[in-house]
Amino acid sequence: MTGVYRRLSRFYRPYLPLLWVSFGFLICTALLQLAYPYLLKAIVNRVILGHQEKLLLPLASAILAASLVKGVCTFTQAYLAQVFGARTAFDLRNELYRTLNHLPFRYYDEIHTGDLMSRLTADLDAFRMFFAFGINNLINLFLTIVFSIGMMLTLDVRLALLLSIVIPVLAATAIRFDKRMGPVFLTIRQTLGKLNSGVQETLMGVRTVKSFAREAHEIDKFRQRNQAYYDANIRATRLWRSFFPFIELTGNLGVVLILLVGGWLVISGHMNLGDLVAFLSLIWYMIWPMSQLGFFLNNWTQATAAGQRLLEILDEQDDLDDSREQRDGPVQGLVEFRNVSVKLGGEYVLKDITFTARPGQTIGIVGLTGSGKSTLVSLIPRFRDVDEGEVRVDGVDVREWKRESLRRQVGFVFQEAFLFSTTLFANIAYGRPDAELQAVQEAAEIADADEFIERLPDGYLTLVGERGLGLSGGQRQRVSIARALVPEPSILILDDATSAVDMETEEAIQRRLAARAGSATTFLIAQRLNAVKGADEILVLDGGRIVERGRHQELLDRGGLYRQIYDMQFRDLEALRHIADPCMAEGER
Template sequence: LNNVINGHQPERLLPLLILVAFAMLVQRGLDYLRLLLNNTFEQKVIFDLRRDLYSHIQTLPLRWFDNRPTGDLMTRILEDVSSVERVLIDGIEKGTVAILQIVVVVAGMFYLSTKLALVALAPMPFLAGGALWYTLTAHRRYRLHRRAASSMNSLLHDNLSGIRQIKSFVREPEEDRRFNKESDELRRATFVITRVWALYHSSMYLFGSLGVLLVVAVGARDILSGALQLGDFGAFLVLASFLYEPLGKLHELNQLLQAGRAAGERVFEVLDSEREPEAGKTFADSVRGEIEFRHVSFSYSGELPTLNDISFHARPGETIALVGTTGAGKSTIVNLLTRFYEFDSGEILVDGSPIRDFNIRALRQQIGMVTQECFLFNGTIRENLQIGKPDATDEELLEAAAVANARPFIDRLPHGLSSVVGERGVKLSVGEKQRLSIARALLKDPPILILDEATASVDTTTERLIQEALETLMFDRTCIVIAHRLSTVVHANQILVLDHGRIVERGTHDQLLALGGKYARLSEQSLLKTPESEPTIKRVRFPQSATFLAGAALKIANALRESTSIWRRGKRRPFAAHRRA
């Protein structure tokens, strides 16, 4: 600029402008590549972090989930991971560029004028002090903001999951107020952050502007005195703008860092949580299904005992029925058998070996569960059934559905196995979901079966269909049955009556009725009930080597021949061969 103006060389102006334009083009081209590479790397980091977080969540014990809302976990996986990623990717990239730019610019400023460079750096103590204040005070604000967002998402998840209950109880206005309250908490937490950030951001830019003003004042005086040329001063002002621009980016990066710091605490709190035990042996031979509890005690809270000195023995193929009022500890027993929770004292054995000696996944592969609240995923019937056997063909799925009395309603659906069941199976009735759950357990073909209130909450006709399917499912398996239906437990090999976490009575149905104790009272009080119209289904057992008599007159023999001999001959042998392999 000095040569063009003072040297009266206008012909050099155009080449200089072309050079500057070319430099701008190169800068923007490199910026394009930077953004492309940055976003590619960014998405890979997000994917890896979310994958690791979700994978770790699936290995955590059920006790960890008991006091953590689903909405909170979703917030951590979706929103908090993104905040951490922005710090790791944007923060490192922008911070590195800003620091390098400051170093180069300051060096250029000192090269042009040491005096003006010192003047330009005069606001630095104020800028550093402001950044330190913001850093020390921001963490609490961002932590409260993440908690408010998590609380709102948890409420939203609960309300959407329970929308039928909200409508049936006409709770829309009340739930609207609850959501607005949580949303207002998030608004106020966000406003606190915004208010402090506005003060911090404006103050920092004010100090930067004052720095430029000081440079102009001192530079103008030096130009008038002849100590500084106009071109050098113009170049210095350009450098000054390049100095305060990255300083502003560092302030924005500080805000990003504080938000990521609060989110990172929540993400790594999950990643640092202890997993379920992964060590242990697998089952070398086919599992017979022998189960034994030896003086087992357990407490959910560590204070009041849920189970106290529980002992019983189930031989292979036997059925153990657990009976008692709500809260007696029936479901807790099956939770301990599947190692959803770890017992406090005593021992649980399968085929004579402690279950803690086995790998958890190997243990659970030998156990099938049919529960009262049958959970279906938001997918097709095919996808839900293949949870029991991922490589099952459509023929195998339909065969299992037929044995579980689910084939008729599947055939009525427009798309058959491809029909979507909706979230939690909302498009199906309770009985239909229950029969799909039985079919899923049939496909898994486990030697140990747990039935937890499997016939509750259904009408008599549906219960009869489910009961018939259960008879087939229970054949030749060790079963633990929790039920309030007398027909479900009357033919059990042993009935355990629980009260406040203790076994108070044990024996067969006839023995317990003759005893006249708690079991007899439960039966009299209809806590163990059988509908008047319900025929009692007697369970018939055959040795594994026996064949069914063709043309038998008894209907129960025909049913067992069709649903057990044919189906299990095609299913049991491949499964046994697979386990031997």
């Protein structure tokens, strides 16, 4: 368990002076606690038994003064501990978010968003709480026991030795409890992550759930995950139930033993009554923090389990090698694939891909589902690396380009258009925040988005709902295309980016893109062949290989896979035209 805190030490090490000063005030607080038993002893022995009534007021005043000083020390110590925990959590939270932003696409393909949210909120807060409260509570318990036993030895060695029989039993019980609670709290954290993942996924897909009337299924799925979370908490509660009665019983047995033996010593004249009163008050000072030992260990164990889950994020490695990234500067747009092959899960998804796209050219990429189209274009901005061969931009291997520099000059539009919960202007200008309104409007006009934006009550200042809700799929895609155009990229990649718009709008967008593209190299992935028929070269993929290449008419004339896809798409359209023509002719007669 200590390995978790050692590996996370870089986040709290800069703020350790705050913790040391806090410990200083904690020591003062623990020492001042000893003033009460000492003053009680003096009141009993000297005022009550010794009849020195004039000492009562000074001794009572001393108790009040000790309380005031102790209060100041307690407040200062708690404040410094809170600042220590808050600053540690602040730096850790920043580093977690930075790490998440730099992790590759592969990582997000394998993890649930809800689980990540659980780690960044509940787990991080559990870690912060231990640093803000837990450490000081454990140190305070240790100091209280050490100082109290030290004072007990000065009061009566026999009673102190008698009490020392009980303390090891309590300590051993607490250690055993902690070992059993560790795995339970890790399970609690994991089940909470799964619960949050399920909720987040269902809320994002609530329209799909309702459209299939699957509310009952999702409720049942949530109930099962909630039950797992509940069961994990109940296991923790049962452990508490089995350990804490024993701890409390052992502590009370110690008090009874001290009362019996101490009472006999006072009666037999071997001990002063004031010493016994002071001894018993020290025991009560120890009993309270000892009774909270399980809670303190609980806090520590939860923080350890949470820290393990946070380390899983921090330990995740970017699988893209950055040791060769030296090249910076403007991109002209020459893209070359040289015998490129890519494996996923041990199998080739791309095999021996070779082609060249020159600046200003438009390359169409078509193929059946799963043929490797999206994987191919993802290699250009280096969302993933090749396993064999190389992808070159302007004659330089993409692995030698600085990723940030390269990606700033590649406009990428995904099929699933994502918009942020902000204004349409901010969404379109996302890649170039300093863009003027005119540049945003021009990009929106090319993407055929300006018309519907201008009709909105607030125009470009219209706030977009979460993930672009409130706009249609086609509208979101057009906004995404405009966003890619604003930075004026040298390479533009449209990954089936017009699938949600009608063919007429798609054709208009293609015409405007062709007019705007200029020297930009454009890659068009499309399911509808209508979108790529004007491309300078069309690559037809099948099973991860290029099986055909050429222009639209050339590929149709060859009668290969491209022709088959074309026939499948246009057969129904031709049939409708044949049906429509006789009807129109009959109407004319």
